[in-house]
Amino acid sequence: MTMISQISNRAYIDGTWHKLENSFEVRNPFDQSLVANVADCGAQEAKIALEAAVEAFKYWKNKTGFERAAVMHRWAQLILDHQEELGRTMTLEMGKPIVEGRGEAVYTSTAITWYAEAATRIAGEFVPSRFPNKRAFSRPEAVGVVYGITPWNFPAAMLARKVGPALAAGCTFILKPAEQTPLTALYLAELWEQAGGLKGVFQVLPCQDPVQVSKVLMDDPRVRKITFTGSTEVGRLLYGQSAKTLKRISLELGGHAPFIVFDDADVELAAATVAGSKYRNAGQQCVATNRVYVSEKLKTEFENALAKATSSIKMGNPLELDTNLGPLVDAATLAKVKDHVADAVSKGARVVSGGHATGGLFFEATVLSDVKPGMKILEEETFGPVAPIVTFHSEEEAIQAANNTEYGLAAYIWTKDLGRAWRVAEALEYGIVGVNDAVPSAMAPQAPFGGMKNSGVGREGGMWGLDAFLEVKYISMVLP
Ligand code: SIN
Numbered sequence: 001m002t003m004i005s006q007i008s009n010r011a012y013i014d015g016t017w018h019k020l021e022n023s024f025e026v027r028n029p030f031d032q033s034l035v036a037n038v039a040d041c042g043a044q045e046a047k048i049a050l051e052a053a054v055e056a057f058k059y060w061k062n063k064t065g066f067e068r069a070a071v072m073h074r075w076a077q078l079i080l081d082h083q084e085e086l087g088r089t090m091t092l093e094m095g096k097p098i099v100e101g102r103g104e105a106v107y108t109s110t111a112i113t114w115y116a117e118a119a120t121r122i123a124g125e126f127v128p129s130r131f132p133n134k135r136a137f138s139r140p141e142a143v144g145v146v147y148g149i150t151p152w153n154f155p156a157a158m159l160a161r162k163v164g165p166a167l168a169a170g171c172t173f174i175l176k177p178a179e180q181t182p183l184t185a186l187y188l189a190e191l192w193e194q195a196g197g198l199k200g201v202f203q204v205l206p207c208q209d210p211v212q213v214s215k216v217l218m219d220d221p222r223v224r225k226i227t228f229t230g231s232t233e234v235g236r237l238l239y240g241q242s243a244k245t246l247k248r249i250s251l252e253l254g255g256h257a258p259f260i261v262f263d264d265a266d267v268e269l270a271a272a273t274v275a276g277s278k279y280r281n282a283g284q285q286c287v288a289t290n291r292v293y294v295s296e297k298l299k300t301e302f303e304n305a306l307a308k309a310t311s312s313i314k315m316g317n318p319l320e321l322d323t324n325l326g327p328l329v330d331a332a333t334l335a336k337v338k339d340h341v342a343d344a345v346s347k348g349a350r351v352v353s354g355g356h357a358t359g360g361l362f363f364e365a366t367v368l369s370d371v372k373p374g375m376k377i378l379e380e381e382t383f384g385p386v387a388p389i390v391t392f393h394s395e396e397e398a399i400q401a402a403n404n405t406e407y408g409l410a411a412y413i414w415t416k417d418l419g420r421a422w423r424v425a426e427a428l429e430y431g432i433v434g435v436n437d438a439v440p441s442a443m444a445p446q447a448p449f450g451g452m453k454n455s456g457v458g459r460e461g462g463m464w465g466l467d468a469f470l471e472v473k474y475i476s477m478v479l480p
Helices: 002-007 043-060 065-081 083-094 098-119 157-169 182-194 211-219 232-243 267-283 296-311 331-346 395-403 418-427 462-467
Strands: 010-013 016-019 023-027 034-039 125-127 134-142 145-150 172-177 202-204 223-229 248-252 257-261 289-295 350-353 357-359 366-369 386-392 410-414 432-435 470-478
Touching (some): 157 462, 182 202, 257 267, 257 395, 267 289, 289 395, 395 418, 418 432
Parallel strands (some): 172 202, 223 248, 289 386
16 A cells, blocks of 8 residues: 555654664554554654654644634544545554544544634633722633553544544643554545645654653643543553643543343343444444443343344455454454453353354454452453343342443443433443444534543543643733
8 A cells, every 4th residue: 555655664753754773563453464564753853753753732722723723623524535545544554444444534523624714713712800900801811732642443533532632722742652553643644635635733653662752741740631541550650640740631541331121121222232333343442332231131032133233244354344343353352252251161150152152363253241349351351252140129229330440441321211311321430421322422522522530540532532732721800
Protein backbone atom coordinates (compact mmCIF):
# COMPACT_ATOMS: atom_id res chain seq x y z
CA MET A 1 0.00 0.00 0.00
CA THR A 2 1.52 3.28 -1.11
CA MET A 3 0.44 5.22 1.93
CA ILE A 4 1.88 2.70 4.40
CA SER A 5 5.25 2.72 2.67
CA GLN A 6 5.24 6.53 2.75
CA ILE A 7 4.67 6.73 6.47
CA SER A 8 6.88 3.79 7.48
CA ASN A 9 9.88 4.67 9.63
CA ARG A 10 8.64 8.21 10.10
CA ALA A 11 7.29 10.26 12.95
CA TYR A 12 5.24 13.39 12.32
CA ILE A 13 6.91 16.17 14.29
CA ASP A 14 6.64 19.94 13.78
CA GLY A 15 4.97 19.52 10.40
CA THR A 16 7.80 17.34 9.07
CA TRP A 17 8.11 13.61 8.49
CA HIS A 18 11.17 12.63 10.53
CA LYS A 19 12.90 9.46 9.38
CA LEU A 20 14.39 7.76 12.44
CA GLU A 21 17.09 5.15 12.68
CA ASN A 22 15.34 3.20 15.39
CA SER A 23 12.26 1.36 14.37
CA PHE A 24 9.89 -1.38 15.50
CA GLU A 25 7.76 -3.84 13.58
CA VAL A 26 4.01 -3.85 13.23
CA ARG A 27 2.79 -7.34 12.35
CA ASN A 28 -0.58 -8.41 11.00
CA PRO A 29 -2.44 -10.38 13.71
CA PHE A 30 -4.08 -12.48 10.98
CA ASP A 31 -0.90 -14.14 9.67
CA GLN A 32 1.98 -12.40 11.48
CA SER A 33 3.25 -10.91 8.20
CA LEU A 34 5.18 -7.66 8.47
CA VAL A 35 2.92 -4.66 7.85
CA ALA A 36 5.61 -2.00 8.30
CA ASN A 37 8.61 -0.84 10.24
CA VAL A 38 7.65 2.16 12.29
CA ALA A 39 9.78 4.98 13.69
CA ASP A 40 10.58 4.39 17.35
CA CYS A 41 10.58 7.76 19.10
CA GLY A 42 12.37 8.50 22.34
CA ALA A 43 13.10 11.40 24.67
CA GLN A 44 14.78 13.48 21.98
CA GLU A 45 11.78 13.40 19.64
CA ALA A 46 9.49 14.17 22.58
CA LYS A 47 11.55 17.27 23.41
CA ILE A 48 11.44 18.53 19.80
CA ALA A 49 7.71 17.89 19.61
CA LEU A 50 7.11 19.69 22.88
CA GLU A 51 8.94 22.84 21.75
CA ALA A 52 6.96 22.76 18.48
CA ALA A 53 3.66 22.31 20.33
CA VAL A 54 4.44 25.20 22.68
CA GLU A 55 5.25 27.48 19.71
CA ALA A 56 2.23 26.34 17.71
CA PHE A 57 -0.08 26.94 20.67
CA LYS A 58 0.74 30.67 20.48
CA TYR A 59 -0.95 31.02 17.11
CA TRP A 60 -3.43 28.11 17.06
CA LYS A 61 -5.22 29.33 20.20
CA ASN A 62 -5.57 32.79 18.63
CA LYS A 63 -7.16 31.54 15.41
CA THR A 64 -10.88 32.09 15.48
CA GLY A 65 -13.07 29.07 16.03
CA PHE A 66 -14.19 29.50 12.41
CA GLU A 67 -10.59 29.27 11.14
CA ARG A 68 -9.91 26.16 13.22
CA ALA A 69 -13.19 24.66 12.01
CA ALA A 70 -12.25 25.21 8.35
CA VAL A 71 -9.10 23.04 8.65
CA MET A 72 -10.97 20.44 10.66
CA HIS A 73 -13.78 20.21 8.10
CA ARG A 74 -11.21 19.62 5.34
CA TRP A 75 -9.59 16.94 7.50
CA ALA A 76 -12.93 15.24 8.18
CA GLN A 77 -13.68 15.17 4.44
CA LEU A 78 -10.29 13.63 3.62
CA ILE A 79 -10.87 10.97 6.29
CA LEU A 80 -14.17 10.15 4.63
CA ASP A 81 -12.54 10.08 1.19
CA HIS A 82 -9.90 7.67 2.53
CA GLN A 83 -12.22 5.38 4.46
CA GLU A 84 -11.21 2.36 2.41
CA GLU A 85 -7.46 2.87 3.02
CA LEU A 86 -7.95 3.79 6.66
CA GLY A 87 -10.19 0.77 7.24
CA ARG A 88 -7.62 -1.44 5.57
CA THR A 89 -4.80 0.01 7.66
CA MET A 90 -6.73 -0.73 10.87
CA THR A 91 -7.49 -4.26 9.68
CA LEU A 92 -3.86 -4.92 8.81
CA GLU A 93 -2.45 -3.66 12.08
CA MET A 94 -5.01 -4.88 14.61
CA GLY A 95 -7.20 -7.43 12.85
CA LYS A 96 -10.68 -5.89 12.98
CA PRO A 97 -12.98 -6.92 10.12
CA ILE A 98 -12.64 -4.50 7.19
CA VAL A 99 -16.34 -3.64 7.36
CA GLU A 100 -15.85 -2.46 10.95
CA GLY A 101 -12.65 -0.62 9.96
CA ARG A 102 -14.44 1.31 7.22
CA GLY A 103 -17.26 2.07 9.64
CA GLU A 104 -14.72 3.35 12.13
CA ALA A 105 -13.26 5.70 9.52
CA VAL A 106 -16.75 7.17 9.04
CA TYR A 107 -17.19 7.39 12.83
CA THR A 108 -13.84 9.22 13.01
CA SER A 109 -14.84 11.70 10.33
CA THR A 110 -18.17 12.29 12.08
CA ALA A 111 -16.39 13.12 15.34
CA ILE A 112 -14.00 15.57 13.68
CA THR A 113 -16.94 17.23 11.89
CA TRP A 114 -18.93 17.49 15.13
CA TYR A 115 -16.03 19.20 16.88
CA ALA A 116 -15.32 21.45 13.88
CA GLU A 117 -18.87 22.71 14.28
CA ALA A 118 -18.42 22.99 18.04
CA ALA A 119 -15.31 25.15 17.50
CA THR A 120 -17.57 27.84 16.06
CA ARG A 121 -19.84 27.72 19.12
CA ILE A 122 -17.34 28.19 21.94
CA ALA A 123 -18.70 31.21 23.76
CA GLY A 124 -18.48 32.88 27.14
CA GLU A 125 -21.24 34.36 29.25
CA PHE A 126 -22.20 37.75 30.54
CA VAL A 127 -21.96 37.44 34.35
CA PRO A 128 -24.33 39.67 36.34
CA SER A 129 -22.88 42.07 38.91
CA ARG A 130 -24.26 43.55 42.16
CA PHE A 131 -22.56 46.83 41.32
CA PRO A 132 -24.08 49.10 38.67
CA ASN A 133 -20.65 50.27 37.45
CA LYS A 134 -19.25 46.77 36.89
CA ARG A 135 -19.44 44.47 33.87
CA ALA A 136 -18.24 40.89 33.99
CA PHE A 137 -17.72 38.03 31.56
CA SER A 138 -16.55 34.47 31.43
CA ARG A 139 -14.19 33.62 28.59
CA PRO A 140 -13.33 30.00 27.66
CA GLU A 141 -9.69 29.58 26.72
CA ALA A 142 -7.70 26.58 25.48
CA VAL A 143 -5.99 24.61 28.25
CA GLY A 144 -2.65 24.48 26.41
CA VAL A 145 -0.41 21.72 25.09
CA VAL A 146 -2.05 18.31 25.41
CA TYR A 147 -0.42 14.89 25.59
CA GLY A 148 -2.72 12.15 24.29
CA ILE A 149 -2.29 8.39 24.52
CA THR A 150 -4.68 6.36 22.36
CA PRO A 151 -5.57 2.65 22.36
CA TRP A 152 -5.28 -0.01 19.66
CA ASN A 153 -8.87 -1.28 19.74
CA PHE A 154 -10.36 1.80 18.03
CA PRO A 155 -7.17 3.38 16.70
CA ALA A 156 -8.92 6.11 14.70
CA ALA A 157 -12.18 6.81 16.54
CA MET A 158 -10.64 7.11 20.01
CA LEU A 159 -8.04 9.46 18.55
CA ALA A 160 -10.81 11.60 17.06
CA ARG A 161 -12.67 11.75 20.39
CA LYS A 162 -9.58 13.36 21.90
CA VAL A 163 -7.92 15.32 19.09
CA GLY A 164 -11.26 16.66 17.80
CA PRO A 165 -12.22 18.64 20.93
CA ALA A 166 -8.61 19.56 21.73
CA LEU A 167 -8.03 21.18 18.33
CA ALA A 168 -11.47 22.77 18.36
CA ALA A 169 -10.68 24.38 21.72
CA GLY A 170 -7.36 25.78 20.41
CA CYS A 171 -5.01 23.31 22.12
CA THR A 172 -2.03 21.70 20.41
CA PHE A 173 -1.77 17.93 20.62
CA ILE A 174 1.12 15.45 20.90
CA LEU A 175 -0.07 11.92 20.30
CA LYS A 176 1.51 8.65 21.40
CA PRO A 177 -0.52 5.96 19.60
CA ALA A 178 -0.63 2.37 20.87
CA GLU A 179 2.42 0.42 19.70
CA GLN A 180 0.13 -2.10 17.94
CA THR A 181 -1.56 0.58 15.79
CA PRO A 182 0.76 3.50 14.97
CA LEU A 183 0.05 3.39 11.23
CA THR A 184 -3.58 4.50 11.54
CA ALA A 185 -2.43 7.51 13.58
CA LEU A 186 0.32 8.35 11.09
CA TYR A 187 -2.15 8.02 8.25
CA LEU A 188 -4.44 10.51 10.00
CA ALA A 189 -1.46 12.86 10.42
CA GLU A 190 -0.77 12.61 6.69
CA LEU A 191 -4.40 13.60 6.02
CA TRP A 192 -4.13 16.43 8.56
CA GLU A 193 -1.16 17.76 6.60
CA GLN A 194 -3.09 17.45 3.31
CA ALA A 195 -5.96 19.37 4.93
CA GLY A 196 -3.59 22.28 5.53
CA GLY A 197 -3.09 21.53 9.22
CA LEU A 198 -0.54 23.89 10.70
CA LYS A 199 2.80 22.55 11.86
CA GLY A 200 3.19 21.68 15.51
CA VAL A 201 -0.57 21.65 16.10
CA PHE A 202 -0.99 17.87 15.76
CA GLN A 203 2.05 15.62 16.06
CA VAL A 204 2.40 11.83 16.16
CA LEU A 205 5.21 10.10 18.05
CA PRO A 206 5.02 6.33 17.64
CA CYS A 207 7.14 4.33 20.06
CA GLN A 208 7.40 0.75 21.20
CA ASP A 209 8.02 1.59 24.83
CA PRO A 210 6.30 4.80 25.92
CA VAL A 211 8.41 5.43 29.03
CA GLN A 212 10.98 7.84 27.52
CA VAL A 213 8.44 9.89 25.57
CA SER A 214 6.00 9.97 28.46
CA LYS A 215 8.62 11.02 30.99
CA VAL A 216 9.53 14.14 29.00
CA LEU A 217 5.91 15.13 28.53
CA MET A 218 4.59 14.19 31.95
CA ASP A 219 7.40 16.01 33.77
CA ASP A 220 7.13 19.25 31.83
CA PRO A 221 4.79 21.88 33.30
CA ARG A 222 4.10 23.28 29.82
CA VAL A 223 2.05 20.17 29.02
CA ARG A 224 -1.20 21.24 30.64
CA LYS A 225 -3.36 18.21 30.00
CA ILE A 226 -3.13 14.45 29.61
CA THR A 227 -5.88 12.46 27.93
CA PHE A 228 -5.64 8.67 27.97
CA THR A 229 -7.64 5.62 26.98
CA GLY A 230 -6.39 2.28 28.26
CA SER A 231 -6.18 0.13 31.34
CA THR A 232 -7.13 1.23 34.85
CA GLU A 233 -3.63 0.26 35.99
CA VAL A 234 -1.88 2.64 33.57
CA GLY A 235 -4.54 5.29 34.19
CA ARG A 236 -3.68 5.27 37.90
CA LEU A 237 0.00 5.67 37.09
CA LEU A 238 -0.66 8.68 34.83
CA TYR A 239 -3.01 10.20 37.42
CA GLY A 240 -0.18 10.03 39.96
CA GLN A 241 2.39 11.43 37.53
CA SER A 242 0.08 14.34 36.67
CA ALA A 243 -0.07 15.49 40.27
CA LYS A 244 3.46 16.96 40.19
CA THR A 245 2.56 19.58 37.58
CA LEU A 246 -1.20 19.54 38.27
CA LYS A 247 -2.11 18.63 34.71
CA ARG A 248 -5.77 18.47 33.76
CA ILE A 249 -6.64 14.85 33.21
CA SER A 250 -9.18 12.79 31.28
CA LEU A 251 -9.09 9.03 31.71
CA GLU A 252 -11.13 6.44 29.82
CA LEU A 253 -10.27 3.16 31.53
CA GLY A 254 -11.37 -0.43 31.84
CA GLY A 255 -14.92 -1.71 31.81
CA HIS A 256 -16.77 -4.84 32.82
CA ALA A 257 -20.17 -4.25 31.29
CA PRO A 258 -23.18 -6.19 32.55
CA PHE A 259 -26.08 -6.92 30.20
CA ILE A 260 -29.35 -7.64 32.04
CA VAL A 261 -32.03 -9.50 30.10
CA PHE A 262 -35.38 -9.26 31.91
CA ASP A 263 -38.14 -11.86 31.66
CA ASP A 264 -40.32 -9.67 29.40
CA ALA A 265 -37.57 -9.52 26.75
CA ASP A 266 -38.08 -10.53 23.16
CA VAL A 267 -35.55 -13.35 23.41
CA GLU A 268 -34.41 -13.41 19.77
CA LEU A 269 -33.93 -9.65 19.70
CA ALA A 270 -32.25 -9.60 23.11
CA ALA A 271 -29.81 -12.32 22.01
CA ALA A 272 -29.04 -10.41 18.81
CA THR A 273 -28.44 -7.26 20.88
CA VAL A 274 -26.11 -9.09 23.29
CA ALA A 275 -24.25 -10.56 20.30
CA GLY A 276 -23.94 -7.08 18.77
CA SER A 277 -22.43 -5.72 21.95
CA LYS A 278 -20.28 -8.75 22.75
CA TYR A 279 -18.70 -9.83 19.46
CA ARG A 280 -18.10 -6.45 17.77
CA ASN A 281 -14.34 -6.04 17.31
CA ALA A 282 -13.97 -9.60 18.71
CA GLY A 283 -15.06 -8.31 22.11
CA GLN A 284 -12.07 -5.97 22.25
CA GLN A 285 -14.01 -2.90 23.38
CA CYS A 286 -14.02 -1.14 26.73
CA VAL A 287 -17.82 -1.00 26.44
CA ALA A 288 -18.22 -4.67 25.44
CA THR A 289 -20.68 -6.78 27.39
CA ASN A 290 -18.59 -8.87 29.77
CA ARG A 291 -21.33 -10.45 31.93
CA VAL A 292 -24.80 -11.47 30.76
CA TYR A 293 -27.45 -11.64 33.52
CA VAL A 294 -30.54 -13.48 32.27
CA SER A 295 -33.83 -13.99 34.10
CA GLU A 296 -33.97 -17.58 35.36
CA LYS A 297 -37.28 -17.96 33.47
CA LEU A 298 -35.55 -17.41 30.10
CA LYS A 299 -32.37 -19.40 30.77
CA THR A 300 -32.63 -22.20 28.21
CA GLU A 301 -34.46 -20.19 25.58
CA PHE A 302 -31.89 -17.39 25.80
CA GLU A 303 -28.85 -19.70 25.76
CA ASN A 304 -30.15 -21.34 22.60
CA ALA A 305 -30.93 -18.00 20.97
CA LEU A 306 -27.46 -16.61 21.73
CA ALA A 307 -25.80 -19.82 20.53
CA LYS A 308 -27.83 -19.51 17.31
CA ALA A 309 -26.72 -15.89 16.92
CA THR A 310 -23.06 -16.93 17.26
CA SER A 311 -23.49 -19.63 14.62
CA SER A 312 -23.98 -16.96 11.97
CA ILE A 313 -20.74 -15.17 12.91
CA LYS A 314 -18.13 -15.86 10.26
CA MET A 315 -14.60 -16.05 11.59
CA GLY A 316 -11.78 -15.59 9.10
CA ASN A 317 -9.51 -13.26 7.19
CA PRO A 318 -10.56 -9.79 8.38
CA LEU A 319 -9.86 -8.35 4.93
CA GLU A 320 -12.74 -10.39 3.51
CA LEU A 321 -16.05 -8.58 3.35
CA ASP A 322 -18.16 -11.32 4.90
CA THR A 323 -15.88 -11.82 7.93
CA ASN A 324 -17.37 -10.60 11.19
CA LEU A 325 -14.87 -12.06 13.66
CA GLY A 326 -11.17 -11.48 13.09
CA PRO A 327 -8.14 -12.55 15.14
CA LEU A 328 -7.38 -11.07 18.54
CA VAL A 329 -4.76 -8.39 18.53
CA ASP A 330 -1.90 -10.29 20.15
CA ALA A 331 -0.81 -13.37 22.06
CA ALA A 332 -1.33 -11.78 25.49
CA THR A 333 -4.97 -10.96 24.64
CA LEU A 334 -5.56 -14.51 23.39
CA ALA A 335 -3.91 -16.00 26.48
CA LYS A 336 -6.26 -14.03 28.78
CA VAL A 337 -9.35 -15.17 26.86
CA LYS A 338 -8.20 -18.81 27.03
CA ASP A 339 -7.46 -18.45 30.72
CA HIS A 340 -10.91 -16.98 31.49
CA VAL A 341 -12.68 -19.81 29.65
CA ALA A 342 -10.51 -22.54 31.19
CA ASP A 343 -10.96 -21.06 34.68
CA ALA A 344 -14.75 -20.89 34.28
CA VAL A 345 -15.00 -24.43 32.91
CA SER A 346 -12.78 -25.79 35.69
CA LYS A 347 -15.17 -24.23 38.23
CA GLY A 348 -18.33 -25.68 36.69
CA ALA A 349 -19.31 -23.48 33.71
CA ARG A 350 -20.74 -25.20 30.64
CA VAL A 351 -19.72 -24.34 27.07
CA VAL A 352 -22.92 -23.77 25.08
CA SER A 353 -21.14 -22.80 21.86
CA GLY A 354 -17.59 -22.11 20.71
CA GLY A 355 -15.02 -22.31 23.47
CA HIS A 356 -11.90 -22.99 21.44
CA ALA A 357 -8.81 -21.25 20.18
CA THR A 358 -8.66 -22.33 16.55
CA GLY A 359 -5.09 -21.49 15.63
CA GLY A 360 -3.14 -18.29 15.21
CA LEU A 361 -4.78 -15.55 17.24
CA PHE A 362 -8.34 -16.76 16.64
CA PHE A 363 -10.84 -17.62 19.34
CA GLU A 364 -14.39 -18.74 18.55
CA ALA A 365 -17.46 -16.67 19.42
CA THR A 366 -18.32 -18.38 22.70
CA VAL A 367 -21.29 -18.72 25.03
CA LEU A 368 -20.76 -20.05 28.56
CA SER A 369 -23.57 -21.03 30.90
CA ASP A 370 -23.81 -21.82 34.64
CA VAL A 371 -21.30 -19.10 35.36
CA LYS A 372 -20.92 -18.32 39.07
CA PRO A 373 -19.28 -15.69 41.29
CA GLY A 374 -15.66 -16.62 41.97
CA MET A 375 -14.89 -17.24 38.31
CA LYS A 376 -12.33 -14.81 36.84
CA ILE A 377 -14.59 -13.93 33.93
CA LEU A 378 -17.05 -12.26 36.35
CA GLU A 379 -14.30 -10.20 37.95
CA GLU A 380 -11.84 -9.17 35.23
CA GLU A 381 -12.27 -7.58 31.81
CA THR A 382 -11.93 -10.39 29.24
CA PHE A 383 -11.47 -8.32 26.05
CA GLY A 384 -12.47 -11.28 23.91
CA PRO A 385 -15.48 -12.94 22.23
CA VAL A 386 -16.85 -14.80 25.26
CA ALA A 387 -20.34 -14.27 26.72
CA PRO A 388 -20.76 -15.75 30.23
CA ILE A 389 -24.39 -16.25 31.26
CA VAL A 390 -25.48 -15.91 34.90
CA THR A 391 -29.14 -16.20 35.96
CA PHE A 392 -31.10 -14.03 38.40
CA HIS A 393 -34.52 -14.14 40.11
CA SER A 394 -35.39 -10.50 40.83
CA GLU A 395 -34.72 -6.98 39.56
CA GLU A 396 -32.94 -6.09 42.83
CA GLU A 397 -30.68 -9.12 42.57
CA ALA A 398 -29.76 -8.23 38.97
CA ILE A 399 -28.98 -4.60 39.83
CA GLN A 400 -26.91 -5.62 42.84
CA ALA A 401 -24.89 -8.13 40.79
CA ALA A 402 -24.41 -5.65 37.93
CA ASN A 403 -23.10 -2.96 40.28
CA ASN A 404 -20.87 -5.36 42.21
CA THR A 405 -17.63 -4.35 40.47
CA GLU A 406 -14.94 -1.69 40.68
CA TYR A 407 -15.82 -0.67 37.09
CA GLY A 408 -18.57 1.61 35.84
CA LEU A 409 -18.21 2.35 32.14
CA ALA A 410 -21.13 0.80 30.22
CA ALA A 411 -24.13 -1.35 31.15
CA TYR A 412 -27.01 -2.71 29.09
CA ILE A 413 -30.55 -3.88 29.73
CA TRP A 414 -33.23 -5.52 27.61
CA THR A 415 -36.86 -4.98 28.57
CA LYS A 416 -40.13 -3.79 27.03
CA ASP A 417 -41.27 -2.33 30.36
CA LEU A 418 -40.66 1.44 30.25
CA GLY A 419 -40.96 1.85 34.01
CA ARG A 420 -38.39 -0.84 34.61
CA ALA A 421 -36.12 0.60 31.91
CA TRP A 422 -35.97 3.97 33.69
CA ARG A 423 -35.75 2.49 37.18
CA VAL A 424 -32.88 0.15 36.33
CA ALA A 425 -31.04 2.67 34.13
CA GLU A 426 -31.09 5.09 37.08
CA ALA A 427 -29.92 2.43 39.58
CA LEU A 428 -26.97 1.26 37.51
CA GLU A 429 -23.67 2.84 38.58
CA TYR A 430 -22.40 3.29 35.04
CA GLY A 431 -21.52 6.23 32.80
CA ILE A 432 -23.34 4.76 29.79
CA VAL A 433 -26.53 2.67 29.80
CA GLY A 434 -27.87 1.05 26.64
CA VAL A 435 -31.57 0.15 26.85
CA ASN A 436 -32.25 -2.43 24.13
CA ASP A 437 -29.23 -0.81 22.44
CA ALA A 438 -26.04 -2.79 21.74
CA VAL A 439 -23.89 0.15 20.68
CA PRO A 440 -24.98 3.38 22.37
CA SER A 441 -21.58 5.05 21.86
CA ALA A 442 -20.60 4.28 18.27
CA MET A 443 -21.20 7.10 15.78
CA ALA A 444 -22.34 9.34 18.64
CA PRO A 445 -19.60 11.96 19.14
CA GLN A 446 -22.30 14.26 20.49
CA ALA A 447 -23.02 11.99 23.49
CA PRO A 448 -21.15 11.84 26.80
CA PHE A 449 -18.73 8.91 26.90
CA GLY A 450 -16.93 7.87 30.06
CA GLY A 451 -17.10 5.89 33.23
CA MET A 452 -17.86 6.03 36.94
CA LYS A 453 -15.76 4.44 39.71
CA ASN A 454 -12.48 2.91 38.42
CA SER A 455 -13.52 3.25 34.79
CA GLY A 456 -12.26 6.78 34.49
CA VAL A 457 -12.22 10.46 35.15
CA GLY A 458 -14.18 12.95 33.04
CA ARG A 459 -16.21 12.55 29.90
CA GLU A 460 -15.43 12.59 26.20
CA GLY A 461 -18.02 13.44 23.59
CA GLY A 462 -20.30 16.40 23.10
CA MET A 463 -19.77 19.68 24.90
CA TRP A 464 -18.59 17.67 27.94
CA GLY A 465 -15.64 16.50 25.88
CA LEU A 466 -14.92 20.03 24.69
CA ASP A 467 -15.05 21.52 28.21
CA ALA A 468 -12.27 19.12 29.16
CA PHE A 469 -9.91 21.15 26.94
CA LEU A 470 -11.06 24.60 28.08
CA GLU A 471 -10.22 26.80 31.05
CA VAL A 472 -12.68 29.48 32.11
CA LYS A 473 -11.34 32.97 32.61
CA TYR A 474 -13.44 35.49 34.54
CA ILE A 475 -13.02 39.11 33.44
CA SER A 476 -14.48 41.81 35.67
CA MET A 477 -14.40 45.46 34.62
CA VAL A 478 -15.19 48.65 36.51
CA LEU A 479 -16.54 51.22 34.06
CA PRO A 480 -14.49 54.43 33.98
C1 SIN B 1 -14.52 1.41 23.21
O1 SIN B 1 -15.21 0.56 23.71
O2 SIN B 1 -13.31 1.44 23.44
C2 SIN B 1 -15.13 2.45 22.31
C3 SIN B 1 -16.34 1.96 21.67
C4 SIN B 1 -17.16 2.99 20.95
O3 SIN B 1 -16.81 4.16 20.83
O4 SIN B 1 -18.22 2.62 20.50
